[in-house]
Amino acid sequence: MNNFLQRLSGITSFAMSTLMALVVLISLTTPFLPSNPTHAVQLHNVQTTTGRMMDPYDKTSRTAEYARLTFDVDADLSSMFNWNTKLLFTYITVDYQSSSGFNRVVIWDRIVRGKRQAKLKLRKHHNKYLLRNFAQTFESVEGANLTLIVNPVPYLGVMYDKTMSSVPFSIPRALKAGDKK
Amino acid sequence: MEFMAQANKKFGVRSLLVQGLTFLSVLTSAFMIWKGLSLFTNSESPVVVVLSGSMEPVYYRGDILFLHNGYSPIEIGEVVVYKVKEKAIPIVHRVLKVHNDNTSGKQFLLTKGDHNDETDDRGIYNPGQKWISRDDIIGRVKGFVPYAGMGTIWMNDYPQLKMILLGTLCVLSLFSNE
Numbered sequence: 001m002n003n004f005l006q007r008l009s010g011i012t013s014f015a016m017s018t019l020m021a022l023v024v025l026i027s028l029t030t031p032f033l034p035s036n037p038t039h040a041v042q043l044h045n046v047q048t049t050t051g052r053m054m055d056p057y058d059k060t061s062r063t064a065e066y067a068r069l070t071f072d073v074d075a076d077l078s079s080m081f082n083w084n085t086k087l088l089f090t091y092i093t094v095d096y097q098s099s100s101g102f103n104r105v106v107i108w109d110r111i112v113r114g115k116r117q118a119k120l121k122l123r124k125h126h127n128k129y130l131l132r133n134f135a136q137t138f139e140s141v142e143g144a145n146l147t148l149i150v151n152p153v154p155y156l157g158v159m160y161d162k163t164m165s166s167v168p169f170s171i172p173r174a175l176k177a178g179d180k181k
Numbered sequence: 182m183e184f185m186a187q188a189n190k191k192f193g194v195r196s197l198l199v200q201g202l203t204f205l206s207v208l209t210s211a212f213m214i215w216k217g218l219s220l221f222t223n224s225e226s227p228v229v230v231v232l233s234g235s236m237e238p239v240y241y242r243g244d245i246l247f248l249h250n251g252y253s254p255i256e257i258g259e260v261v262v263y264k265v266k267e268k269a270i271p272i273v274h275r276v277l278k279v280h281n282d283n284t285s286g287k288q289f290l291l292t293k294g295d296h297n298d299e300t301d302d303r304g305i306y307n308p309g310q311k312w313i314s315r316d317d318i319i320g321r322v323k324g325f326v327p328y329a330g331m332g333t334i335w336m337n338d339y340p341q342l343k344m345i346l347l348g349t350l351c352v353l354s355l356f357s358n359e
Contacts, residue, residue: 027324057303058311087238089275089295093257101281104257111238111295128299134280134289149258153239158324161258 026084027157033082039075039164041092041148044124046070048138050174055130065138065174067131069094069107070124073148075164078118080152088112089151090120094131096144096171107131138171145169224250224320229262229271230330232337235294236260236273243331246273248320254288255279255315260322263292263313265306271319277301280312288315 002010048067055061077088091109095102107127112118133141147166153159189195218227231244239260240246248262255261260275278291289312293301303311336343 023326055303089239091258095257098280101283103278103280105278106257109295113238129277129301151258156326159260159322 023156026154030082030084030154030157031160033084035080035082037075037077037080037150037162037164039077039148040073041146041165041167042072042074043146043167043169044070044072046169046171048172048174050137060136061130061132064132064136067127067138067171069127069131069146071122071146072124073120073122075120075148076118077112077120077150078115080150080162081115081118084154084157086153086155087114088118089153091149091151092127093147093149094127094144094171095147096141098133098135099140100134103134105129105131138173141171143168144171222249222320223252224248226262226271226319229273229319230333231273232270232334233272233294235296236275237296239295240273240325241327243328243334245326245330246322247324247326249323250318250320254281255290255318255321261292262319262322263317264319265310265313266317267307272302272305273322274302290314290318 046067046069048065050065051063052066058064071092073092075090077090080088088111089109090112091106093104093106095104097103107129108125109128110120112120145166145168148164150162150164151159152162185194219225221227227248229246229248231240231242231246234242246262255276257276257279260273262271262273264271272292272294274292274294276290277293278289280289281287282289291301291303291312302313306313336346
């Protein structure tokens with residue numbers, strides 16, 4: 001004779017096993033759902049200045065070189081929304097080689113919450129986050145790239161990144177007073 | 182020997198001991214699995230519960246995160262769990278900046294919570310600390326299950342719940358036959 005507790009324990013353990021099987025199945029299959037995003041990034045202008053930026057936590061920011069980018073983004077990410085997509089974390093990175101090694105920083109990000117917001121049309125945007133080298137200047141910095149990346153965050157499951165467009169560029173040095181361009 | 186046989190008949194000492202041993206073996210198996218997972222992922226805590234709302238709307242309080250640390254360098258955009266040196270609270274944020282130094286093999290990382298608009302984590306690092314390093318990272322988030330950790334949050338916010346739960350477990354185990 002099965003009493004109440006035995007039935008409850010049986011139901012609970014079956015529910016737990018089913019849920020765990022579902023979690024595994026969903027996690028394994030979501031990254032393979034098809035999507036067809038269109039993407040394009042264009043860089044208009046890079047300007048490097050020095051002696052103006054102030055980061056309250058960084059005493060060296062007063063004399064460091066800071067680069068300001070102006071860029072356009074055209075992307076239709078709505079096909080990346082499937083039944084298991086909670087939001088798209090889109091961000092733009094600048095990566096470059098410096099004298100000490102490889103560097104990569106996020107200069108802009110946006111959370112895309114639904115299909116309606118998924119059509120990105122940015123015109124002459126600037127970097128949200130200040131772009132400076134680890135060293136004080138951009139001396140011997142080469143091979144910079146501007147890359148758009150999307151991180152689709154599921155409701156449940158595995159996290160991964162999808163790289164979209166990438167454009168190479170170079171970061172100029174700040175003009176000193178008296179320099180001719 | 183005679184004394185022990187009599188004690189077993191009177192108090193069921195052997196069955197109590199067997200029960201205790203089974204209980205202990207379950208506990209130690211769970212511990213072994215946890216430590217084994219820790220070794221495999223190179224992470225001191227491969228499963229964590231999100232405690233703060235600083236990653237909303239990506240992660241909410243009560244989400245369970247599965248971490249894998251490994252030994253490879255941290256890459257940009259990864260959501261990592263880290264601890265500021267000498268502070269005990271693990272923090273789940275996204276990596277905003279990565280600077281590699283080939284001579285020392287070190288990484289200089291800056292993190293930021295997705296909910297903290299344009300404010301990076303320098304305010305929560307130690308005073309004067311501008312970067313965190315690779316060994317401050319407990320793990321990178323590889324997968325997650327939403328809401329599954331709400332029990333831990335409730336038990337932290339309402340310690341009486343912990344007492345009630347422990348009490349019920351004890352009472353149930355006393356009255357069960359297995």
